[in-house]
Amino acid sequence: MSMKGWLARVAAGTAMALTALQAVAYTQTSNGWNMPTGVTEIAHEVHKLHMWVFGVVTIIGILVFGVMIYSIIQHRRSKHPKPADFHESIKVEIAWTIIPFLILVGLAIPAAGTLIKMEDTRNSEMTVKVTGYQWKWQYEYVGEGVSFFSTLSQESNVARQTGSGVDVTKVPNYLVDVDNPLVLPVGKKIRFLITANDVIHAWWVPEFAVKKDAIPGYINEVWTRIEQPGVYRGVCAELCGRDHGFMPIVVRAVPEAEFKAFLDGKKGGKTEVAAAAPGTASDAAPAAAPAPAATEVANAGAKPAAAPAAAKELGQDELMAKGEKVYAANCSACHQASGAGLPPNFPSLHGSKIANGPAEAHIEQILKGKNLMPPFPQLSDEDIAAVATYERQSWGNKGSVVQPSQVAALRK
Template sequence: MSKKGWLARLVAGTGLALIALQAVAYTQTSGGYNMPTGVTEIAHEVHGLHMKVFAVCTIIGVLVFGVMIYSIINHRRSRNPKPADFHESVKVEIAWTLIPFVILIGLAVPAAGTLIRMEDTRNSDMTVKITGYQWKWQYEYVGEDVSFFSTLSQESNAARQTGSGIDVTKVPNYLVDVDNPLMLPVGKKVRFLITANDVIHAWWVPEFAVKKDAIPGYINEVWTKIEQPGTYRGVCAELCGRDHGFMPIVVRAVPEEEFKAFLAAKKGGASEVAAAAPATMSDAAPVAAEAATPAATEVATAAAKPAAAKDEEPTELVKKGEKIYKANCAACHQADGTGLPPNFPSLHGSKVANGPADAHILQVLKGKNLMPPFPQLSDEDVAAVTTYQRQSWGNKGSVIQPSQVAALRK
């Protein structure tokens, strides 16, 4: 072989080795190209499996491509025009059947073990029901009477609007931040029951190695046990419609004491708690006086009208409506109804909230321009939230009943 030929090989070989070394180095750094090592035992196992498979693939790749490249160069036609034509070698056939078989079994056995452990939700310390909506998550601490919605943070949401003029690189955790993170205790086995209310979503937090489809009508089970306190982020991993990219997941893992304090505070009547779980609302405390008074006369007329059996007491509607408003509408229209002009209009003296009921209901069901539709809200919820808007902030709109919403939904 000529001197030049060897030199070319040396340079090419060194180059390849350097690329390979760099790739390996990157896999070891977090935030590099590799998947995270994670903060749960399962995540570590998954990472370990991934590295094992990666190593096997690399070795096979180097061997196969090595032989291929060697053959292409050394058995090229210009050099050796008569190819060998051996075939039906029993030894070779046995080898290339057995070797892949052994490799696959060697990978499948540990992988199956991890899969079985992932599915084993027995002996969990607590359960969180996760429901996907277009486009938000609902978390319910089963048996604790605590539940709330978790939506894209107001900062990210304002910045993402077309023409917002906000430099998104300056928004902290842009598109991966929420208003109400899921709080979980560290060191506890948490079982998740995952479902959806409209289309298929998927709840995915890479640091936990948890990724499960959220399917309407089905409940999927999975679990986690977080080792270290911290904030862990994820996203919906199933293309679920227009705002699929805007329903991030944030989990805050805290020591058990802090978690208990959080639960207690939520039970102590944080407003969005009951809104998220209308079925469990039982307290019948009187409505805030300011919301009820301006509507008193209209309330009386509306109540006097002959109405369907399931019609709601207006005071109940306003009370429920405030909670639904805070959970679903306040991000844009603000808790005090003043909005964030110019994009999100104030509802004080709003034409829609003081105008015909149908237009108001349709705006909530179907959305309008920058305002998303809310088909996931029940008839009762829509009636409640629109009534709340029509009776608040000096507005003089009429009461809206669930039956009116039902009629327009068709």
């Protein structure tokens, strides 16, 4: 690798790390740079433990450095040219063994109690399944028949694109805002089932003192009981890929009546804006905007419901223009804006068999995914038709045009 290429990679990695740190810093709103007090019983206990340990280590630090500084000053060579010649002291040996042991036991007992309480998900009043994707979250209200995706907000996604020209300081909650927040009731014990669809993620909301790894093929459990209504923000706390810094978490805690109204609205077939997964900051063209709105998924545990098919056929130019935006927001992270891919995991789309083959197979792969490619059933029929057409008509490909009605037929 050339020096120029190496420096470019280092710069890109540094920029990603700084962006993620900035997003984390924006979530710490209650106590500045200290651990937040939180809005749950566990968060309060964790904060008390944190302050207790902080106090203990501060006292230890003062004592240790005090003795060191005193010894350096009072026993310097100019004052005591002949050093002391004593050796072992049984009393000192016993003291500096027993005292640290007692300190550790004193810290471990309350910490163990809190850890046990964190893992006790018994008697939960509701369950929410959280699934991590590259790079978005899916929330499913278990037993309620309601599920939806939550992705980076459109404003933040536009602003973060290379060459966007947007002043990010003017974007509200830059990089820590989403299109569809997770809505939860206050005062209820809520169990989270946390997993992932592709790679390891981590669901972290500091104000709840909840942080659990989301691991493919494995379900972690954790719980919370929110005490105060409000909006609470978090981030993915596991390096999950190039857009790791662009999958924030937003939880809106509301009174019970408002939460029931929210669920009723979802069950009644109402839809909300659900932008597709964000594209990359480095590869996307400056003009690339996030995907248009996608339809909410409203059937937990089953295949997501189909978005209504378009009332009319769309022209090729319209499909290509729309498809370019959907591709930039959803596909360019892995297949690159140029369509060159990242072999061997993400093949090039230039001359691709799937892009030049039957349209049905292309649509099925977008809906169901394949290997490391996640499924995209949350996209509307129009979005899938547009991005399929764009892939089939770009980079020298000669595939057919795809219409929304073809996508709708394959969802059934």
